[in-house]
Amino acid sequence: MRLEGKGIIDRTREVSFRFDGRDYRGFRGDTLASALLANGVKLFGRSFKYHRPRGLLTAGPEEPNALVEVIGKTSRTPNTRATMQEIFDGLESRSQNRLGSLRHDLMAVNDLVSPFLSAGFYYKTFMWPRHFWEGLYEPIIRRAAGLGSLAKVHDEGVYEKAWAHCDLLVIGAGPAGLMAALTAARAGADVILAEEQPLTGGRLIADGGLIGGDPAAQWVHRVEAELRAMPNVRIMTRTTVTGAYDNGTYGALERVGLHRSPRPNLPRECFWRIVARRAVLTTGAQERHIAFPMNDRPGIMLASAVRTYLNRFGVAPGKRVTLFAANDQARQTARDLMAAGVQVAAIIDPREDVSVVEECPVHAGAVVIDTKGRHALQAITVRKGSETFRIETDCLAVSGGWNPGLHLTCHMNSRPRWSEEIAAFVPVEAAVPGLAAAGAANGSFSTHGALTAGRLAAERALAALDLRAPDLAVPAAEDTPYTHRAIWSVEGAKGRNGRAWLDFANDVTVKDVQLSAQENFASVEHMKRYTTQGMAPDQGKNSNVAALAVLADATGRGIPETGTTTFRPPYVPVSIAAMGAGGRAKGFAPERFLTSDQASRDRLAPMIEAGLWYRPSYFPKPGETTWREACDREVRMVRGAVGVCDVSTLGKIDIQGPDAGRFLDFVYTNTFSTLPVGRVRYGLMLREDGLVMDDGTSARLAETHYLMTTTTAAAGQVMRHLDFVQQAFCATWKLRLISVTEAFAQFAIAGPKARALIDTVLDQPLGDLPFMGVRPVSVGGVEARLFRISFSGEEGYELAVPVDYGEALFRDLVARAETMGGGPYGMEALNVLRIEKGFLTHAEIHGRVSADDVGLGAMVSPRKDCIGRAASQRPGLWGPEREQLVGLKAAGAISAGAHLFRPGFAVERENDQGYVTSVCWSPTLDSWLGLAFLTDGRARHGERIRLVDHLRGIDVECEVTHPVFFDADGGRMRG
């Protein structure tokens, strides 16, 4: 029920929204919880296990009961806390964890059989027979036990991630936080003030009071206005700091768009990584419930939540409210209610020697021992001494004391300390380096105490930052001592089925914890796992300390002896979409395009991924219906006329300096310092463990200038490797190296007419360029490099120009080639051409082969040291027991990944002789060809071998051959 003149909602802005299919109205500034409560809704959800009707327990992020689904056009967000979800026009929400309607949940039968569903029930009951698990038990349990349901569609919402840096991060904008931020800001520090709620003020919003003689709200307003006006301060509301990490890094989740009607490009959430030199934890404290019998009915809520609904939202949570509290501070709840005209039935205070002077009846030395009302509270039973009596009431405000909001101090493995004085855990100092808790988060509960602690924490941070603290007086404010008695649980009347809840979200009762102790799960870690206490979305915020106290009592120990409670990040649930923002689709795998990309797509070439690159697979011609037809034609075209292929993806590393040749001698197995200027050499590179890292060609462009090429796949790895070798072992050598992969576009021109094509594009006649030669040339006035190298086995050239000219040159080369019976060729043809020649790719040099395995053992020079040489000499890395590179010829289709067996031997792992790495149909040789690794393969050319691929259903005999199938003496490429 809404109260006139109360609350700080905007009554001029009405908001309409839906819950469980019904239309409701609230005001701007309402949460879903407050707006529904104002509309008389008390039932918000069903509990996890027993499907008990549940209402609001809190008004904040720790809410265990009021978890709802928020339904968008394309999204469905389960487990949204109604206490945190602000309403907006068109908000659609519904309750969850029910079968049927919320009022008539069919699963509520669980509540009637609850004696059988106690702690450890699943462990004990669903043990046997074992095979019933998958088919029967698990699906039933899963359907019954889930909190909320998945939308089962991709979350297409927009999420952001962002970084921020500051001198001081203030976590929580209550009195302590505001005071800390103001102190640091006036000293000139860069301050970020993060506040979970939409507005600053913390508990001052709900509790009011005076600060410096003015209403607290005015002080909050003044401080916030001053902070907002300062350029060194950033106030981040709706931002929950979720975790504390190494080196002053904090995770924070900002609700950017969750409180507004969705519109395109409005992020739902932003996940921040905030790096702070110092941080102050001013997260306040969370009130505790009391575990009395039937303490979970809708209408029973924390006293502080009642004050929040009353004073912030102007909502009376009941018509006739009762207060059950064991501390003086909670009495404010009753006074505020009465001042607002809400009837207070009574104050129940378990303490004997307390004041009974209030405007309503006060029962000292009394406790609540039972409650009535299925869907909403109707009455409570109170025990005072030996008498019991009943009070009609529709809202029971409870306060079992306060727990400091110390969660973040536990995130780096530190455990809090038990304070007898306030009967709560408090943070230990330096639990997180650079982070200091202050105010209620540190166990100091008065407003004046919070203001003082906030200033002190900021002053200490400023000292560490070498900044001078300003002269800032702490204003006068409420400073009454915290007077309380710890009360954890209340026993019910004899013979009553009195269940007293600790963990509402997971339905864990006092009895469950006692049972756990009785069955010897007496350590707190065992108890938690046995009862599932603390494992629901609220992560034990409402129940950890009370459950520990009950366990301590059940095992006859004190609380500190029983254990401590701890909290891990995140402080509140964080959607994976926010944490991984930017990591989907192209954010996960960016695209790299060749300069010829558009020209290839213009020719309808299907593009395939090669790492992050996109390369043309083949260039279809009219009438061709399969990729094979196009590929076969392109292979014949290269062997018969001329083909053009973009090979710019190969890594290119420019190496210069007097010691460049010496360096190449050290990273390649073979020698490059003796290579004449203007010549190119094939090089083999090992890893230090003796296995092959990469291969490629290096050209000597000038006396002190080399250009290395790497394979596409290993370009990054080789660059990193060369940098390491140079900096770690050759730091004094005179050389420098840099990747120029993206500086040049490079095109292979291959085939019997390659030379003729080259001659038409060069500005000057080429003259004689021998095989494995390189020369600077000029193409249309552009300086270029021409290499005479071949990856196809034909007379081949590679022409490199600065990338800006790549597309024009490619289009020109292809057009000229077409007048000569040639054209472009793609990856498929390139692969066939190189398999016919037995050239290697990373299909063969896949990280587990030695130089000897691929037939290049002789390239490891015995006359010099090089990376990998020592290890390559180890026994076991060479010799007949190794699988060696061979060729395979077959009449029928074969496949890469197939394994090899001796004919007549069983196809079993023990008989495995090797495996196939690359295959193709060779239009040149009219045969299926394969490259494979076969045990002692070099000695077995001519043998028959059985090739088996169970996956593709292939089982054929092949001939083992030399891996070079075509033009073995290389006459064609030498020209």
Next chain:
Amino acid sequence: MRLTCPLCGPRDRREFTYYGAEEYLHRPGPDAAPDLSQGGAWDNYLHLRDNPAGPTRDLWYHDQGCAAWLLVSRNTLTHDITGVELVAARKGARDEA
């Protein structure tokens, strides 16, 4: 996690690639024994690593930055980073290889 690159300043760990222990800097001579059976200098260098709980030194590559290899001193228990130096500029680098 951030590393303070001597050339680039404090940078997010996403700019760096981890390689391995400092040991990789102490490459045995070409004639050192490869196998454990013969003394094992190469075996040690390539494969045997400590798993320290406490101070450790390892190698990071600033590949999204200046391409420098860095020798990082850090603590595996506290996650403190106590030093970052250039591999190429470290003491002794000028005499090796």
